[in-house]
Amino acid sequence: MNQLHGLTLSRLREGLEKRQFSATELVRHFLMRIEQHDGGLNSYLTVTEASALQAAAAADKRIANGTARPLEGLPIAHKDIFCTEGVRTSCGSRMLDNFIPPYDATVVTRLADAGAIMLGKTNMDEFAMGSSNETSYYGDVRNPWQRNCSPGGSSGGSAAAVAARIAGAATGTDTGGSIRQPAALCGLTGLKPTYGRVSRFGMIAFASSLDQAGTLTRSAEDAAHMLAAMAGFDPRDSTSVDRPVDNYVGMLEKPLHGLRLGLVEQFMGEGLDANNAQAVRDALAVLESLGATVKTISLPNIGLSVPTYYVVAPAECSSNLSRFDGVRFGHRAADAEDLTDLYRRSRSEGFGAEVKRRIMTGAYVLSAGYYDAYYLKAQKVRRLISADFEQAFADVDLVVGPTTPTPAFELGEKTDDPITMYLNDIYTIGANLAGLPALSVPCGLVNGLPVGLQMIAPAFAEGAMLNCAHQFQIASDWHTLSAEGYA
Amino acid sequence: MAITSDDIDKLAVLSRLEFAAAEHADFTDKLGSIVAFVDQLQAAATDDVEPMAHPMDQVQRLRPDEPDANIDRERLQQCAAETEDGLYLVPRVIE
Numbered sequence A: 001m002n003q004l005h006g007l008t009l010s011r012l013r014e015g016l017e018k019r020q021f022s023a024t025e026l027v028r029h030f031l032m033r034i035e036q037h038d039g040g041l042n043s044y045l046t047v048t049e050a051s052a053l054q055a056a057a058a059a060d061k062r063i064a065n066g067t068a069r070p071l072e073g074l075p076i077a078h079k080d081i082f083c084t085e086g087v088r089t090s091c092g093s094r095m096l097d098n099f100i101p102p103y104d105a106t107v108v109t110r111l112a113d114a115g116a117i118m119l120g121k122t123n124m125d126e127f128a129m130g131s132s133n134e135t136s137y138y139g140d141v142r143n144p145w146q147r148n149c150s151p152g153g154s155s156g157g158s159a160a161a162v163a164a165r166i167a168g169a170a171t172g173t174d175t176g177g178s179i180r181q182p183a184a185l186c187g188l189t190g191l192k193p194t195y196g197r198v199s200r201f202g203m204i205a206f207a208s209s210l211d212q213a214g215t216l217t218r219s220a221e222d223a224a225h226m227l228a229a230m231a232g233f234d235p236r237d238s239t240s241v242d243r244p245v246d247n248y249v250g251m252l253e254k255p256l257h258g259l260r261l262g263l264v265e266q267f268m269g270e271g272l273d274a275n276n277a278q279a280v281r282d283a284l285a286v287l288e289s290l291g292a293t294v295k296t297i298s299l300p301n302i303g304l305s306v307p308t309y310y311v312v313a314p315a316e317c318s319s320n321l322s323r324f325d326g327v328r329f330g331h332r333a334a335d336a337e338d339l340t341d342l343y344r345r346s347r348s349e350g351f352g353a354e355v356k357r358r359i360m361t362g363a364y365v366l367s368a369g370y371y372d373a374y375y376l377k378a379q380k381v382r383r384l385i386s387a388d389f390e391q392a393f394a395d396v397d398l399v400v401g402p403t404t405p406t407p408a409f410e411l412g413e414k415t416d417d418p419i420t421m422y423l424n425d426i427y428t429i430g431a432n433l434a435g436l437p438a439l440s441v442p443c444g445l446v447n448g449l450p451v452g453l454q455m456i457a458p459a460f461a462e463g464a465m466l467n468c469a470h471q472f473q474i475a476s477d478w479h480t481l482s483a484e485g486y487a
Numbered sequence B: 001m002a003i004t005s006d007d008i009d010k011l012a013v014l015s016r017l018e019f020a021a022a023e024h025a026d027f028t029d030k031l032g033s034i035v036a037f038v039d040q041l042q043a044a045a046t047d048d049v050e051p052m053a054h055p056m057d058q059v060q061r062l063r064p065d066e067p068d069a070n071i072d073r074e075r076l077q078q079c080a081a082e083t084e085d086g087l088y089l090v091p092r093v094i095e
Helices: A009-017 A023-040 A049-064 A106-113 A156-163 A180-186 A220-230 A274-289 A302-323 A339-350 A353-366 A371-392 A418-425 A429-434 A462-475 B005-015 B021-043 B073-077
Strands: A044-047 A075-079 A117-122 A169-173 A189-192 A213-217 A260-264 A293-297 A398-402 A438-446 A449-456
Touching (some): A009 A049, A023 A044, A023 A075, A023 A117, A044 A156, A049 A117, A075 A156, A106 A117, A117 A156, A169 A220, A180 A213, A180 A449, A189 A220, A220 A438, A220 A462, A274 A293, A274 A449, A274 A462, A302 A371, A302 B021, A353 A371, A418 B021, A438 A462, B005 B021
Parallel strands (some): A075 A117, A260 A398
Antiparallel strands (some): A044 A117, A398 A449, A438 A449
16 A cells, blocks of 8 residues: 555556555545655645545545546646646746636546546646746745756656656646656656647647647556547637547557657757767667667758747747736736736736746747747748658658756756756757657666657657557666655 | 847837846846847748748637637636626726
C-alpha cells in the first residue's frame, strides 16, 4: 500500500481492477503524499481533497458493480490553466487570483467522464509565459531531482508533481515546448498532440494558433491512455478538428522494424550539451537495435523558429489578453477615475513583468509601420519552417533529436535575460509553429539530472510516435528512475 | 529597430498598461533586446512565400448561434466585480 505512488497509471488501473487496493485508499495515499512533499516543491496551487475523496468513493462503487471506465479511480492533477467549475483557476496570475470558473474545460470534463480523479490544480508560469516556472504569481516551483533547479515551464507544477509522485499523471499545455521541456527536465514522458486534436475550450488562451493541451505522465503507455480520453472533436472549440481518434493504446505493441527516424542535423550542433547529445545518440542506438533506421536530416529554416515564435506568440497574446479588463472577471483596480483608468490599472496590477513584456512586444509587431516587417514576415518564415517538416516526412516517419539543450538549470540563473530564457525552447518550438504532434521521453541522466529525447510526427500520427516511445521504454529504464527522496 | 522610451509610452497606451519610472527603463532595455533578437528574421528570403496564420491552414469553423448550458448570464456574472440587473458596472463613461 505505501508504494502505490511508484506505479504507473496503467499498473494502478490493474491493481484497482484486481481489488488489490481501493480508489479511496489510492486517493488518500496521494493526498497524504501531497501533504508530506509539496511544501518543498510548491507544485500545487489548490488541492481538492473533499471532491477527490467523493469521486474516489463513487469510483469504488463503479469498480464493485462492474461499470468502471477506462481511467476509473486514477488520481491526476490539472494545470491551473484549465477551467474547473467551482475551483479557483488562476493561470498563475494575480489577474485571476479571484477567478472561480462557472464551467469545466472540455479536457477536465472528458478526463472526469473517463473516471480520472482530480487531486488539485498545479502551479505554472503566469499565463503559460515562461520556461522555468519562475513567472508564477504564486512563486517558483522546485525540481524534485534537485530542488535549487527549475522544473522547466510553463507546465512546471504538473511536471514536478508527477516526478515527485504526488500525482499519477497531469495535464499540461504546450505553446512552444511547455509540456516537453518540463517533461525532459523532470524525467517524464510529455506529449503535445497535433494542433486541433484536443479541445481548447475552457483552456485559457495564450497564443491561439500554437496552444495545445497534452499530458505529463510516467510512461508513453500512460500518455496513450490519457490521450484516448482527451482527444476528439469538440464543437465548442472552433479550431477542434473533426476527425476520428486513433486507437493509441492498441498501436503501442507494434514492432518498430522498418521505422524510419530522421535525426535533425541542426539540433545536434552548437549549444547542445555534449553529454545531452550523447544521451540522444545512445537512445537512437537502442531504437536501431529494435529495428528502426536512423538517418540525418536537415530542417534548413529551423534556426529561425525562436525569433518567429517571439513575433507570432506575443502578437496573439496581446490580442488574447485584451479580454482582461477588470470588467467581466479577474482583478479589478479600486477607485478607478474613468474607464481607461480602470483598464490600465487593473491590467498593470494584475499582470506580472513577463506577461507585460509579451503584450508590449505583441503590440509592437502588430502596430502600424511594423506589421509587415515583423508579423507578416514571421508568418512567412513560419510557412518555410512548416514546409521543411513536410519535406522531411517524405523520407522519414518520425523526426528525432534532443528536447532541450541542457538538463535543468538553477532557479534564478536565466531570469535577467529574456533571450537566454527563450533559447531554452530552441528544439521544441518548431513543432508548435507547424502544428505537429511531439513528445519527450527520458533518455539519460546528465550530472544526475534527467534529459529527454524528442520525437516529432506528421499531423495526427500520435499513435506511431507513442508506439515508438513505448517500445523504447520497454527496452530502457530511464523513465522508471525517480528523484531521490520521492521514490 | 531600436526601442526608445517614447516607443514604450506609445505601446503602453495601446496595451492599456502603465509603468513606474524604474520599470520603464527596464522595459525599454528588455523590449529592445527582444526586438533586436527577432530582427534576424529580416535576413530570411521570403519572396513569393504565402504567410501562414494557422497550422495546416485551417479556417475557422462556424457553428449555429444557439445558446447552450454554458451560456448562463447569472452564473457568468458571478465572476464580475460589479453587476446590477444583469449589466456590468463600469466607471461613468458619459458625463
